[in-house]
Amino acid sequence: MTDAAAAPSDTPAPRRARRKTWHYQPAPPVTLAPFWDWPLRPGAILGYLVRGWNPVGERAFYMAVAFAVWIWATPDVARATEWQFDWIFALWLRDMALILVVAGGLHLWLYTFRGQGDDTHYDTRPLLKNNKVFFFNDQLSDNFFWSMIAVLFWVFWEALILWAYANGYATMITFDSNPVWFLVLLFLVPYWAGVFFYDLHRLLHVQPFYRWIHWWHHKNNNTGPWSGLAMHPVESFFLMVDTLIYLVIAAHPVHVIFNLMFHGLGAPVSHSGYHDLKVGGFKIMRIGDFYHQLHHRFVDCNFGTTDTPWDQWAGTYHDGTPAGEAHIRDMRQQAAVSTPG
Numbered sequence: 001m002t003d004a005a006a007a008p009s010d011t012p013a014p015r016r017a018r019r020k021t022w023h024y025q026p027a028p029p030v031t032l033a034p035f036w037d038w039p040l041r042p043g044a045i046l047g048y049l050v051r052g053w054n055p056v057g058e059r060a061f062y063m064a065v066a067f068a069v070w071i072w073a074t075p076d077v078a079r080a081t082e083w084q085f086d087w088i089f090a091l092w093l094r095d096m097a098l099i100l101v102v103a104g105g106l107h108l109w110l111y112t113f114r115g116q117g118d119d120t121h122y123d124t125r126p127l128l129k130n131n132k133v134f135f136f137n138d139q140l141s142d143n144f145f146w147s148m149i150a151v152l153f154w155v156f157w158e159a160l161i162l163w164a165y166a167n168g169y170a171t172m173i174t175f176d177s178n179p180v181w182f183l184v185l186l187f188l189v190p191y192w193a194g195v196f197f198y199d200l201h202r203l204l205h206v207q208p209f210y211r212w213i214h215w216w217h218h219k220n221n222n223t224g225p226w227s228g229l230a231m232h233p234v235e236s237f238f239l240m241v242d243t244l245i246y247l248v249i250a251a252h253p254v255h256v257i258f259n260l261m262f263h264g265l266g267a268p269v270s271h272s273g274y275h276d277l278k279v280g281g282f283k284i285m286r287i288g289d290f291y292h293q294l295h296h297r298f299v300d301c302n303f304g305t306t307d308t309p310w311d312q313w314a315g316t317y318h319d320g321t322p323a324g325e326a327h328i329r330d331m332r333q334q335a336a337v338s339t340p341g
Contacts, residue, residue: 021297021325023124026275029319030291036309052190052307056285059190062265066258069094077253080159080166087162092155095264099151099229103268106225106287107140110274120275122293123222133219143226146216147268150229150236154264157240161256164247171250178250185255191307193262196242198304198311204235205303220271223296228267239263271296294318301328 034044053059073094075087109115111127118124127139134142164170175182204214213232220227229236240263246256270289277284295302301318304310311317315331318324 022122023118024120024122024275025320026290028321029324030294030306031319032309032312032317033307035307058266058269058286061285062261063186063258065098065265066254066261069098070254070257074253074257075162077162077166077172080162083159083163088155088159091158091162092151095151095154095158098265099147099268102265103147103225103228106268106272106277109277110272111224116274116278116281119278119281120288122273122275122288122290123297125222127222127224139220140224140226143220143224143230146231146233146236147226147229149233150231150239151264153233153237154240154260157243158256158260161243161246162253165253170247173250173252175252181250182252185249185251186258189255189258190262192245193242193259193266194305194307197263198308200238200241202303202310205300218296218299221296223271223273223293225268225272228269228271229264239267290320294320294324298325298328300332 033048034041035048037044051057073090075090079087110121128134129138131137131139135145136142161170165172173182201214204210213234217227217231217235220230229239231239240260243256243259246259269287270292272287273293275286275288275290277287289305291302291306295318298318301316301324302311303314303316316328318328
């Protein structure tokens with residue numbers, strides 16, 4: 001062996017490459033709605049609304065489903081004057097079909113058949129198996145079971161409002177009787193659902209509610225379609241309590257159904273783990289919510305939606321950039337310093 005070979009090298013050993021945070025990430029930053037910017041930017045607001053109400057986007061999809069199930073798959077309101085098994089079972093059967101088609105269909109296409117591979121897949125780590133943190137030691141089985149429980153509460157809240165309409169405890173309008181308010185309320189429903197979601201979600205991150213209840217949902221650090229409604233039964237019960245607003249404002253059952261779609265179908269879609277749904281390489285629809293995906297990864301940020309400014313105002317906004325990640329890290333350190341004990 002030569003002296004040169006025996007001497008230690010002056011070249012440092014190569015450092016192990018840091019694992020990418022995301023396999024796929026939409027171009028940062030994740031921006032919030034311009035509704036709250038000052039001075040107001042009418043052009044930006046109009047552009048945001050046009051994109052949000054894209055006829056092949058999520059909102060249009062949920063609205064179309066809401067009208068379809070109201071017309072063809074909802075019992076007549078007159079039948080809801082009394083609590084009877086038949087019309088409630090019809091609601092359950094319909095909502096089960098919806099969740100199986102949407103959540104089940106997405107899971108089959110994206111994870112079972114691998115229909116688009118990892119194209120626009122946020123995190124390519126597989127759903128967990130043989131992991132005791134999940135019921136049945138399996139993430140998919142756990143998620144499916146608790147989603148079925150959530151569907152029961154979905155049916156309960158819808159049945160309650162239909163019963164209230166049938167018995168005159170809530171004011172029911174039609175498009176013919178009040179076309180302006182009918183359309184205005186249809187436009188407002190997604191934003192009301194978003195405001196409520198932030199309020200409930202932020203509360204669930206306060207101890208002891210997080211430790212007792214919401215942690216069940218956050219077992220899903222990496223999500224799939226069935227993760228959206230996989231939560232503690234207390235949380236899934238209150239997830240759709242925002243429908244009680246229709247006891248105090250005049251509305252039509254289609255508004256109630258539309259509202260419920262943002263929770264019942266919106267959760268599986270937004271937790272799909274993929275940014276876009278593609279078939280044959282062509283984008284069909286945006287399905288992922290990277291803003292919420294950041295929340296599942298970092299936990300103490302992005303409690304609301306991009307429609308509302310609450311996270312920005314509260315200092316919990318993560319825009320998906322390295323600066324956003326550093327901000328959340330600094331926020332945690334400051335919280336640790338200020339917490340006694």
